[in-house]
Amino acid sequence: MLVSMQVSRKLDFEDPTVLFYVRVAYVTGTVATLLIYYYTQYLINSKNDLSTLKYVEPPNTMAGETESKLVVTTVKDYDLKQLNSAIKGVFTSVAMTGFMHLYMKFANPLVLQSISPVKSALENNIVQIYLFKKPASGDLKRPFKTSGGLFGGFGSQGPKTDKASIEKAETSGAGGVKEE
Amino acid sequence: MLSLPVLLLASVAFAADVSDVASDAASVTSSAVAATSTSTIQQLANLPFWQRLASYPWQLEIVSLSFMAVYIVFFYIGSKYNQRLVNRFMDSILPTLKDNFFQVGVTTTRLLAQDDHQHYTLYASGRLRVESLIARFELQSRQNPFVWIMELVTSQFFDSIDKPEDKVTFEFKIDADGSAQYDDFVWGIVTKDNMNKYRKDNYYLSLTKTSESGKLPAEFVFMNEVPEMNEVLFTKKLPNLLEKSKNLLQLIAITDQPIDKPEKISQLRPTKRIILQLRVPKSKEEVVAAQELLSYVLNEFIDFVVKRGVFRPELTRKCKKTRENEYSKLKRSIEDAAKEEANARKLEQEKDRRAKLSPEEQEKLTKRQSERRQRRAMNRQKVRT
Numbered sequence: 001m002l003v004s005m006q007v008s009r010k011l012d013f014e015d016p017t018v019l020f021y022v023r024v025a026y027v028t029g030t031v032a033t034l035l036i037y038y039y040t041q042y043l044i045n046s047k048n049d050l051s052t053l054k055y056v057e058p059p060n061t062m063a064g065e066t067e068s069k070l071v072v073t074t075v076k077d078y079d080l081k082q083l084n085s086a087i088k089g090v091f092t093s094v095a096m097t098g099f100m101h102l103y104m105k106f107a108n109p110l111v112l113q114s115i116s117p118v119k120s121a122l123e124n125n126i127v128q129i130y131l132f133k134k135p136a137s138g139d140l141k142r143p144f145k146t147s148g149g150l151f152g153g154f155g156s157q158g159p160k161t162d163k164a165s166i167e168k169a170e171t172s173g174a175g176g177v178k179e180e
Numbered sequence: 181m182l183s184l185p186v187l188l189l190a191s192v193a194f195a196a197d198v199s200d201v202a203s204d205a206a207s208v209t210s211s212a213v214a215a216t217s218t219s220t221i222q223q224l225a226n227l228p229f230w231q232r233l234a235s236y237p238w239q240l241e242i243v244s245l246s247f248m249a250v251y252i253v254f255f256y257i258g259s260k261y262n263q264r265l266v267n268r269f270m271d272s273i274l275p276t277l278k279d280n281f282f283q284v285g286v287t288t289t290r291l292l293a294q295d296d297h298q299h300y301t302l303y304a305s306g307r308l309r310v311e312s313l314i315a316r317f318e319l320q321s322r323q324n325p326f327v328w329i330m331e332l333v334t335s336q337f338f339d340s341i342d343k344p345e346d347k348v349t350f351e352f353k354i355d356a357d358g359s360a361q362y363d364d365f366v367w368g369i370v371t372k373d374n375m376n377k378y379r380k381d382n383y384y385l386s387l388t389k390t391s392e393s394g395k396l397p398a399e400f401v402f403m404n405e406v407p408e409m410n411e412v413l414f415t416k417k418l419p420n421l422l423e424k425s426k427n428l429l430q431l432i433a434i435t436d437q438p439i440d441k442p443e444k445i446s447q448l449r450p451t452k453r454i455i456l457q458l459r460v461p462k463s464k465e466e467v468v469a470a471q472e473l474l475s476y477v478l479n480e481f482i483d484f485v486v487k488r489g490v491f492r493p494e495l496t497r498k499c500k501k502t503r504e505n506e507y508s509k510l511k512r513s514i515e516d517a518a519k520e521e522a523n524a525r526k527l528e529q530e531k532d533r534r535a536k537l538s539p540e541e542q543e544k545l546t547k548r549q550s551e552r553r554q555r556r557a558m559n560r561q562k563v564r565t
Contacts (some may be wrong), residue, residue, distance in 0.1 A: 050372050051371065051392070052375075052390065052392050069547070070379075072375055072376050072379060072390045072401075073371045073375065073376050074373075077372075077376075084336075088337060109271075170390070171386075171388065171389060171502060172385050173383060173387045173502075173509075174380075174441075175380050175381060175383050175384075175385060175386030175441065176380075176381065176439055176440045176441040177383075177441045
């Protein structure tokens with residue numbers, strides 16, 4: 001990351017050939033990221049692991065929820081959901097970078113964004129499990145721990161999988177709420 | 181010069197309703213004429229009628245008319261496709277329904293009630309132990325390609341928006357006589373795809389436990405209150421039927437609890453139902469599989485459940501407990517809401533009373549209240565020390 005920041009400072013973006021290569025690098029990086037993700041998606045679908053997965057999701061305090069709710073899903077659905085959010089992230093960053101580059105004429109993000117998505121794709125939990133065939137245990141045990149993020153540690157808890165909280169949440173009758 | 185307002189109006193015309201387009205087009209004609217200078221108006225007036233037509237730029241009319249034509253064609257194709265989907269399935273299950281029910285159809289002459297081009301409802305009644313059957317078809321909005329594409333795209337990006345699908349829900353309401361013969365419980369088989377969604381959408385399923393079983397095809401799970409009930413209710417014919425309709429069946433459930441979360445105590449009263457939810461079958465094999473499943477439910481399963489759905493008290497105790505819990509939870513939340521409302525009303529009244537007082541009296545009141553608050557705080561501190 002730091003290296004690419006330094007590199008991006010050295011580069012002369014006024015030069016059309018440099019700009020062209022930077023653009024090419026960015027597009028290749030993005031396409032490579034998407035390819036990794038979609039190939040993993042293909043792997044998930046072909047494996048079709050339908051064993052069930054239960055966990056208790058902490059309440060989303062931002063949305064004003066107070067009760068934690070149980071999620072019952074399959075390994076396949078869970079993986080696809082995780083992967084989808086990663087793919088969504090790629091598209092969001094493409095939109096952001098596109099705006100910065102095409103509208104505000106910044107070229108620095110292109111350099112950064114041609115490397116970091118590939119890196120985060122290769123570090124993605126799901127990709128690690130499917131592409132690198134790592135065993136789904138330890139840090140890679142589903143459900144994954146939430147990595148704090150922007151508001152890390154601010155009253156946020158990871159999903160719970162202990163038997164007691166699952167039992168409690170499972171028959172709580174939380175469904176069928178009309179949302180209008 | 182003219183292209184900008186024309187473009188703007190064209191975009192308005194796109195957004196506007198079909199009926200508005202014509203009037204918009206008319207206003208463009210007038211504004212176009214008004215915008216040109218008087219000399220050109222004179223020139224235009226001097227031209228013969230057909231030459232005037234030829235000199236007018238017709239792009240907007242062409243674009244909006246072709247747009248409308250495309251829209252109408254899509255509407256026609258989409259709604260016809262939806263109708264065909266429903267009709268094909270109905271044709272296959274009609275004999276079974278006619279065998280079982282005295283009256284099939286919303287009226288004596290009409291089979292289906294069409295709510296719009298994606299919602300159809302079937303009603304049947306007049307069978308032993310079944311008070312009524314209501315089947316609701318919910319199809320994709322193929323008749324409106326814009327909404328359809330929008331739904332498809334947004335469902336990819338937002339979890340809260342469901343992916344459009346063609347589904348049909350059969351709701352067999354058991355009559356009073358049949359209901360009295362078997363216990364209150366919730367028992368169901370649900371497909372694993374999106375099973376969390378079914379638990380979220382259906383109140384009765386969120387009272388159950390989800391469990392995998394070797395007896396079921398890998399695509400399904402049990403959602404039941406008491407696992408021991410599987411031995412009775414999971415009949416020998418079910419595995420084969422499930423295997424055949426594994427891409428179709430979304431859920432089959434026996435329930436006494438409502439689909440929507442109850443908000444009044446009266447809604448907690450058990451109303452026994454058997455619910456069968458399917459994806460609308462498309463191919464020939466799927467139609468056959470769906471028909472087989474439905475006729476099994478109608479010809480055997482309902483009567484079987486009514487006859488054999490009586491369990492040892494040890495098993496039903498758990499179900500009773502859940503219902504009592506839900507009752508007390510609901511009662512508490514209703515009471516809380518009432519209390520909150522009473523408090524709010526009191527506060528409002530207090531405010532009104534104060535507003536009527538003169539300024540001096542208001543001040544006195546505030547002073548007295550703040551004194552009282554201070555005294556109370558002091559007392560509390562004393563207690564603590």
